[in-house]
Amino acid sequence: MDKKMIAKYEEQARIIKALSHPSRLIIIDELHSGRRCVSELTELVGSDTSTVSKHLSVLKNAGLVFVEKEGTTVFYNLRMPCILDFFSCIESVIEANALGQMENVISCKTKK
Amino acid sequence: MDKKMIAKYEEQARIIKALSHPSRLIIIDELHSGRRCVSELTELVGSDTSTVSKHLSVLKNAGLVFVEKEGTTVFYNLRMPCILDFFSCIESVIEANALGQMENVISCKTKK
């Protein structure tokens, strides 16, 4: 595995890590419906404004969102809507997991 | 945002988090070519066997891989190959990021 390849995987991981938090997923999902300002997202997520602002900067640093400033208001926009497709795969993993658990219950194979 | 929704996003985040490490991405990518045992993946990733084993258990707990044991050898398999589509989106984010940086250089807007 050469350095270039490793750098590629590190870069991918950095972006995926930016998606790996429930609050940030809520934000990404919401931005599919259009741009939102920080206060709207703060209201939606239900954390402190500063916390939401930091989540937004994580998304921005990953290149997943971009901003439009209008007066004192900062609007966040989704940069790559293809992220949506990805959610459907994650959902199918979750469904498969649920199904697997159900099978365990039915056949009494549930682990200790 | 009701509890059920929050639980959904938490579950999604849990699975995405399992993907958010370069070594685990290397593993996922490799498994697209077929099942691999722990020693093969250890060789590929280049970390301690115990480290790789822990990465594999993270992927297994997320439902992203499943195992087949044959004697003392444990083969890991990809459970949801749709994960591949996702990589192409991440790659497009990376490309867009690179392009954006290039524009900054050209227009001398690079930040301090």
Place this chain on the structure above:
DNA sequence: TTCTTACTTGGCTATATTGCCAAATAAGAA
């Protein structure tokens, strides 16, 4: 049984992430 190979788990330290509060900044309004 003992040895070896393949893998997992425990335990530890180092590092990173999260979330809150408080303080700083920025743009308008008064």
Place this chain on the structure above:
DNA sequence: TTCTTATTTGGCAATATAGCCAAGTAAGAA
């Protein structure tokens, strides 16, 4: 200018993650 609203940043404590070594388990060979 001062006040207010919108947002970001600094700092800190709590928690989670990563990686290594050492020890444990499991299956087959000798």
